[in-house]
Amino acid sequence: MNSKRHQNLQGYSFMMPALLAILFFTIVPVVYAFFLMFFKVDMLAGTRNFIGLDNFGKIFEDPKFWASFYNTFKYVLVVVPIQTIIALALAALLNNKVKFSRGFLTVMFIPTLTSSSAMTLIFMWLFNNNGLVVNTIDDLFGIRLEFLTDPSLALTVIMIMNIFSTVPHFMIVFLSGLQDIPDSLYEAASLDGASAFKQFRHVTVPQIMPITFYVVTMGLVGCFQIFDQAFIISNGTGGPQNSTLTFSLYIYQLAFNSNDMGRATALAFVLGAIIFTVTYIVNKLLKADEVNG
Amino acid sequence: MRNGKSSKMKAIVYALLIGYSLLTLVPFLWSILTSFKTTAEIASGGTFFPQEWSTAGYEKVFDSQLPTWVMNSLFVALVTTLINLVVNTMAGYALARIDFKGQKVLFSALLALIMIPSQVTMIPLYIVVSKLGLVDSHWSIILTTMFNIGYIFMMRQFFVNFPRDVEEAATMDGLSRIGTFFRVVLPNAKAAVATQAVFVFMGVWNEFMKPLLFISSPDRYMLTQGLNALAKQFKNATAWDVIMAGSLISIIPIFIIYIILNKYFIQTNNQTAGVK
Numbered sequence: 277m278n279s280k281r282h283q284n285l286q287g288y289s290f291m292m293p294a295l296l297a298i299l300f301f302t303i304v305p306v307v308y309a310f311f312l313m314f315f316k317v318d319m320l321a322g323t324r325n326f327i328g329l330d331n332f333g334k335i336f337e338d339p340k341f342w343a344s345f346y347n348t349f350k351y352v353l354v355v356v357p358i359q360t361i362i363a364l365a366l367a368a369l370l371n372n373k374v375k376f377s378r379g380f381l382t383v384m385f386i387p388t389l390t391s392s393s394a395m396t397l398i399f400m401w402l403f404n405n406n407g408l409v410v411n412t413i414d415d416l417f418g419i420r421l422e423f424l425t426d427p428s429l430a431l432t433v434i435m436i437m438n439i440f441s442t443v444p445h446f447m448i449v450f451l452s453g454l455q456d457i458p459d460s461l462y463e464a465a466s467l468d469g470a471s472a473f474k475q476f477r478h479v480t481v482p483q484i485m486p487i488t489f490y491v492v493t494m495g496l497v498g499c500f501q502i503f504d505q506a507f508i509i510s511n512g513t514g515g516p517q518n519s520t521l522t523f524s525l526y527i528y529q530l531a532f533n534s535n536d537m538g539r540a541t542a543l544a545f546v547l548g549a550i551i552f553t554v555t556y557i558v559n560k561l562l563k564a565d566e567v568n569g
Numbered sequence: 570m571r572n573g574k575s576s577k578m579k580a581i582v583y584a585l586l587i588g589y590s591l592l593t594l595v596p597f598l599w600s601i602l603t604s605f606k607t608t609a610e611i612a613s614g615g616t617f618f619p620q621e622w623s624t625a626g627y628e629k630v631f632d633s634q635l636p637t638w639v640m641n642s643l644f645v646a647l648v649t650t651l652i653n654l655v656v657n658t659m660a661g662y663a664l665a666r667i668d669f670k671g672q673k674v675l676f677s678a679l680l681a682l683i684m685i686p687s688q689v690t691m692i693p694l695y696i697v698v699s700k701l702g703l704v705d706s707h708w709s710i711i712l713t714t715m716f717n718i719g720y721i722f723m724m725r726q727f728f729v730n731f732p733r734d735v736e737e738a739a740t741m742d743g744l745s746r747i748g749t750f751f752r753v754v755l756p757n758a759k760a761a762v763a764t765q766a767v768f769v770f771m772g773v774w775n776e777f778m779k780p781l782l783f784i785s786s787p788d789r790y791m792l793t794q795g796l797n798a799l800a801k802q803f804k805n806a807t808a809w810d811v812i813m814a815g816s817l818i819s820i821i822p823i824f825i826i827y828i829i830l831n832k833y834f835i836q837t838n839n840q841t842a843g844v845k
Contacts, residue, residue, distance in 0.1 A: 283667060283668055283669050284669045284670050286663075286667050286669065286746050287663050287667040287668070287669025287670075287672060288663075288669065289747075290659045290660065290662060290663035290667060290750075291659070291660050291663045291664075291675070293655065293656045293659065293660070293715075293716075294656050294657065294659070294660035294716050294721060295660075297656065297712070297715050297716040298679075298682065298716060298718075300697065300712075301690075301694060301697065301712065301713045301715075301716075302682055302685070302690060303682075304693070304697055305690040305693035305694040305696075305697055306682075306685060306689065306690055306693070308693035308696065308697070309689055309690065309692070309693045312692065312693060319696075366586075366589060369582050369585055369586055370586065372579075372582050374582060374583070374586065378835075380586050380590055381835050381837075382831060382835065383590045383593055383594065384589065384590055384593050385827075385834065385835055386593060386594075386597065386824075386827075387593060387596075389771065389820070389823050389824065389827055389834075390775075390820055390823075391774065391775035391777070391792075391793050391796075391819060391820070391823075392775060392777055392793070393775075393777050393793040393794075393796045393797055393816075393819070394793075394796060394816040394817075394819050394820055397796065397797075397800050397812055397813070397815075397816045398596050398597070398599075398600045398813070398816055399596065400800075401599075401600065401603060401809045401812065401813060402596055402599060402600075404809070406611070406612075406614055406807065408599050408617070411614065440593075440596075444593075448835060448836075448837060451837045452836070452837045455837060497686065500686070501686055501687065501688060503777075503778055504777040504778065507777075507781070508777075508797055508800075511801065523688070524688050527688055527691070527692075528691075531691075531692050531695075532782075537692050537696070540692050541689075541692050541693065544686070544688040544689045544691065544692065545689060547686060547688055547689075548685065548686050548688070548689045551686055552684070
C-alpha cells in the first residue's frame with residue numbers, strides 16, 4: 277500500500293482551495309509589491325519605468341510623509357497603552373464573581389460589533405460643532421472646543437473612538453486569561469498576607485503576561501494601520517491641515533489620487549518595516565519586565 | 570468589619586461597571602434620539618430629546634439607495650462566509666489531522682504571511698483584481714476575502730483536540746476521507762464553525778477599505794461605502810437625522826445575529842475564543 281502517498285494527496289487536496297486563494301491574493305501581490313516599489317508606475321498611461329530606490333528617497337523628503345509619520349506615532353502612543361489598561365481594568369472588575377456579568381459583557385461589547393463607518397458617523401455627530409460633546413463642554417466650562425475643525429483636536433476624536441470600539445474585544449481576551457489563573461495562587465498569596473493590590477501586581481500581572489503580549493501586539497498592528505476612521509472623518513483628505521493624515525491614508529492618496537503606485541507601495545513597505553520593528557522592541561521590553569518583575 | 574469593607578468594594582465594582590456600560594450606550598442613544606428629530610431642530614442646536622418626534626430621516630433613507638446597499642452587503646457577506654467556512658475548516662483539518670509531506674513548512678509559511686500588513690498587499694492586490702477584470706464586481710470582494718489564515722489556525726487548534734475515535738469509526742464504516750469530513754467531522758465541529766461564521770460575516774459586513782478600492786458604481790456599493798456616500802450628501806444640509814437613521818439601520822442585521830448567537834460572540838473560557 278502506498279498509504280504515505282495517499283496521505284500526501286489527501287493533505288494537499290484539503291489544503292488546495294486555501295493554497296490557491298493565498299497564492300493569488302496574498303503571495304502574488306507580495307511578490308508584485310517587491311517589483312512595484314522600484315518602479316515609477318502610471319496606471320492611467322499604462323507605463324512603468326525602473327527608477328531604483330528613488331521612491332524611497334522621495335518619501336523621506338516629503339513633508340506629507342512626516343505629517344503622517346507624526347500623526348500615526350502620536351496615535352499609537354496614546355491609544356495602545358490606554359486601551360490596554362482600560363481593557364485589563366474592566367476585565368479585572370468583571371472577574372470579581374460579579375452578578376449579571378453576562379449582561380455587562382453583552383452591553384459593553386456593542387461598540388465592537390459596530391462597523392467603522394457607522395461608528396465614525398455617530399462620533400462625528402457626537403463631536404460636531406453642533407453636537408452633544410461640544411455643547412456639553414460649552415455649558416459646563418464655557419469653552420467651545422470645536423473638535424472636528426480644530427487641527428489640534430481632530431485626531432483626538434479618532435483616538436477616543438478607537439479606544440471606545442477596541443476595548444470590549446481586548447477586555448474579553450483579558451477576561452478569559454484571568455479566568456485561567458488557578459485560585460490556589462491567590463490563596464497562597466493571601467496566606468502570605470498580600471493585599472488585594474499586591475496580589476494583582478505579583479500574581480495577576482505576571483500570570484497574564486502572555487495575554488498582554490497578544491493584546492499589545494494586536495493593538496500596535498491595528499493602530500499603525502488606522503485608515504477607515506481617518507478617511508471618513510476627513511473625507512479622504514487627511515484634514516484639517518493634515519492633522520488626520522495617517523500612513524494608510526497617505527498610501528491610499530498616493531496610489532489612487534496621485535496615480536503613483538510605485539511610491540505608494542514603497543511607503544507601504546516602510547510602514548510594514550515600522551510595524552515589525554516596533555512590535556519586536558515592545559515585546560522585548562515586556563519580556564524583560566516579566567523577568568525582572 | 571471585614572464584611573463591611575468587602576461590600577463597599579463590591580459597590581465600587583458595580584458602580585464602575587454600570588458607569589462604563591452607560592458610557593457605552595450614550596453614543597448609540599444619542600444617535601437614536603437624533604434619528605427621530607427634524608432636520609430643522611438639529612440645525613438650531615436643539616435639546617437632548619426630540620422636541621417633535623419625526624420619522625422623516627428614516628423615510629429619506631428608504632428613498633435613497635440604501636436598501637440596495639443592504640442587499641449587496643447581505644449577498645457578499647453570506648457568500649463569503651460560506652466559502653470561508655469550507656476553505657478554512659478544510660485547511661485547518663488537514664494541518665491538524667492529516668500527516669502529509671511539507672505540513673510543517675506550510676504551517677510556518679502561513680504564520681509568516683499573517684504578519685504582513687494589508688497595506689503592503691493593498692495596491693498590488695488592486696492591480697491583480699483589475700487584471701482579472703473584477704473591478705466593480707462583487708466577486709472582487711468575495712474572492713479576495715475567501716480565506717482567513719487566522720481562522721485556519723483556529724480550526725487547526727480545534728481539530729488538534731478533536732477526539733480521534735469518531736473519525737476512526739466513520740472510516741471503518743467505509744466513508745472516504747472527504748465523506749468523513751463533511752458527514753462526521755463538520756457536524757461535530759458546530760461550535761467552532763459557528764464562531765468562525767459570525768466573525769467572518771461581521772468582518773465582511775463592516776469592511777470599508779476593500780469596497781472603497783474595488784467598487785465604483787453606486788448601485789453596487791457595499792453598505793459601509795454607501796453610508797459614507799449618504800453622509801457626504803446630507804452633511805452639508807445638517808441632515809444628521811438621515812445620517813443617523815442610515816447608520817442605525819446598518820447596525821441592525823449584525824445586532825440581530827448578536828442577540829441570537831450571543832454565545833459565539835462572547836466566549837471567555839474556551840480555546841476557540843479569539844485567535845491567539
